[in-house]
Amino acid sequence: MFGALSKKFTDVFSGLLGKKHLSEDNISDAVRQVRLALLDADVSYSIVKTFIKNVKEKALGSAVIKSVKPGEQFIKVIHDELVALMGEKEASLELPGKPAVIMLLGLQGAGKTTHAAKLAHYLTKKPHSKKPLLVACDLQRPAAVLQLKKLGELINVPVFSIEGETDPVKVAKASLKAAMELGADLLILDTAGRLHIDETLMDELERIKKATSPHEVLLVANAATGQDALKTASEFEKRIGLTGTILTMLDGDARAGAAISIKEVTGKPLKFEGIGEKVEDLQLFNPQSMADRILGMGDTINLVKKAQEHISEEDAKSLEKKMRNASFTYDDYLKQMQAFRKMGSIKGLMKMLPGIPGMDMSEFESSEEEFSKIECIILSMTQKEREEKNEIDHARAKRIAKGSGTTLEDVNKLKKSFKNTKKMFKNAPSKKMLEKFSKFGGF
Numbered sequence: 508m509f510g511a512l513s514k515k516f517t518d519v520f521s522g523l524l525g526k527k528h529l530s531e532d533n534i535s536d537a538v539r540q541v542r543l544a545l546l547d548a549d550v551s552y553s554i555v556k557t558f559i560k561n562v563k564e565k566a567l568g569s570a571v572i573k574s575v576k577p578g579e580q581f582i583k584v585i586h587d588e589l590v591a592l593m594g595e596k597e598a599s600l601e602l603p604g605k606p607a608v609i610m611l612l613g614l615q616g617a618g619k620t621t622h623a624a625k626l627a628h629y630l631t632k633k634p635h636s637k638k639p640l641l642v643a644c645d646l647q648r649p650a651a652v653l654q655l656k657k658l659g660e661l662i663n664v665p666v667f668s669i670e671g672e673t674d675p676v677k678v679a680k681a682s683l684k685a686a687m688e689l690g691a692d693l694l695i696l697d698t699a700g701r702l703h704i705d706e707t708l709m710d711e712l713e714r715i716k717k718a719t720s721p722h723e724v725l726l727v728a729n730a731a732t733g734q735d736a737l738k739t740a741s742e743f744e745k746r747i748g749l750t751g752t753i754l755t756m757l758d759g760d761a762r763a764g765a766a767i768s769i770k771e772v773t774g775k776p777l778k779f780e781g782i783g784e785k786v787e788d789l790q791l792f793n794p795q796s797m798a799d800r801i802l803g804m805g806d807t808i809n810l811v812k813k814a815q816e817h818i819s820e821e822d823a824k825s826l827e828k829k830m831r832n833a834s835f836t837y838d839d840y841l842k843q844m845q846a847f848r849k850m851g852s853i854k855g856l857m858k859m860l861p862g863i864p865g866m867d868m869s870e871f872e873s874s875e876e877e878f879s880k881i882e883c884i885i886l887s888m889t890q891k892e893r894e895e896k897n898e899i900d901h902a903r904a905k906r907i908a909k910g911s912g913t914t915l916e917d918v919n920k921l922k923k924s925f926k927n928t929k930k931m932f933k934n935a936p937s938k939k940m941l942e943k944f945s946k947f948g949g950f
């Protein structure tokens with residue numbers, strides 16, 4: 508995500524590895540590099556200045572902790588400062604009222620319409636279980652309403668619009684009544700964007716806000732635009748008043764500057780991050796996870812969240828048991844693989860692991876194909892074969908290869924690796940054994 512910045516931080520930290528303690532002398536170079544790295548990532552100058560001052564004070568002040576290595580100590584200080592800047596805890600949405608109202612605003616192309624749909628999709632799920640109504644208040648472009656309608660269809664959420672209407676304030680007002688009639692408990696207002704902030708836009712947004720008294724006024728800002736995003740954020744906050752921000756395009760060539768500084772600049776929390784074009788590509792902003800990613804430490808927080816969302820604890824336990832007594836079948840294999848794939852692309856998931864962000868990902872592109880191949884092969888087996896009740900002989904393997912559009916070699920390869928995996932788990936030491944060993948200090 509922030510490849511260049513993460514790499515710089517990793518270099519700074521490795522430079523401190525051999526040092527016995529942190530001193531004014533040996534951290535001055537590291538601090539200088541951190542300062543340059545932040546400025547280069549488009550963090551605003553005044554924020555960098557305070558950041559560096561705090562880091563220096565804390566790094567030197569904590570020099571007495573003997574058990575921690577200086578490099579690690581320095582990483583912790585930087586990590587803590589980043590978290591403090593970005594907001595300590597995960598922000599939440601305030602959605603009381605029936606209907607609750609969320610108004611989205613931002614510059615042209617920032618991702619308002621897409622994120623109106625993403626939010627609707629996100630909030631229909633547990634624990635929110637909302638019944639949203641998307642409201643088409645962008646009447647600038649004729650295609651804007653159509654875009655929202657298409658997205659609404661995709662996620663099965665109704666869209667409110669008034670054909671032929673030219674005043675978005677009237678649409679916004681009418682949507683309050685429509686929500687009552689349709690039994691919706693949440694309105695999400697998509698508004699028009701402009702290339703730059705101008706008086707007409709501000710006036711329109713102000714009037715929509717007055718007409719609907721939204722509980723959440725969220726700025727949608729493109730992370731790739733760095734300092735520009737910060738400048739517009741501060742103007743929107745001053746004129747309209749925000750309750751928070753959604754930072755988008757974080758999957759692309761984003762600059763960390765906006766993520767690091769936007770809370771400080773607007774005084775309002777960063778609430779969500781947009782991480783792709785699909786409706787599922789939205790996640791709650793978590794300052795700890797963001798600091799991890801900025802420092803190139805992966806994103807284990809969101810990885811665990813994703814896993815919990817897609818794999819139930821029961822399933823995980825039952826699989827572990829099956830693995831232990833080597834009774835898992837091709838069917839279990841398929842089920843696990845499908846659950847794993849629901850979490851996202853292998854490449855995307857690998858990037859979330861610590862130490863991986865800067866790695867060459869091309870290798871995992873082929874694993875994606877490999878996954879599809881295995882899936883096709885298992886799906887071409889009979890139910891009894893999948894449950895390992897019938898042996899797959901040469902003739903059947905040939906037939907399965909044909910049915911799945913793969914080769915005999917592919918099928919035999921899967922058979923072999925499946926057998927090996929089972930053997931490996933059968934011979935793996937049990938948890939009890941490991942505990943016994945650990946008593947002797949072996950582990």
Ligand SMILES: Nc1nc2c(ncn2[C@@H]2O[C@H](COP(=O)(O)OP(=O)(O)OP(=O)(O)O)[C@@H](O)[C@H]2O)c(=O)[nH]1
Pocket residue numbers: 613614615616617618619620621622645651698699700701727755756757758759781782783784788
């Ligand atoms: N990669 C990536 N693309 C995104 C993300 N969010 C939105 N997009 C894409 O960015 C483009 C613009 O998004 P829109 O939602 O139409 O932006 P908008 O703010 O409504 O634009 P206007 O209505 O013209 O002001 C679309 O092609 C989206 O698919 C994101 O988080 N990541």
Ligand SMILES: [Mg+2]
Pocket residue numbers: 619620621645651697698700
């Ligand atoms: Mg739009």
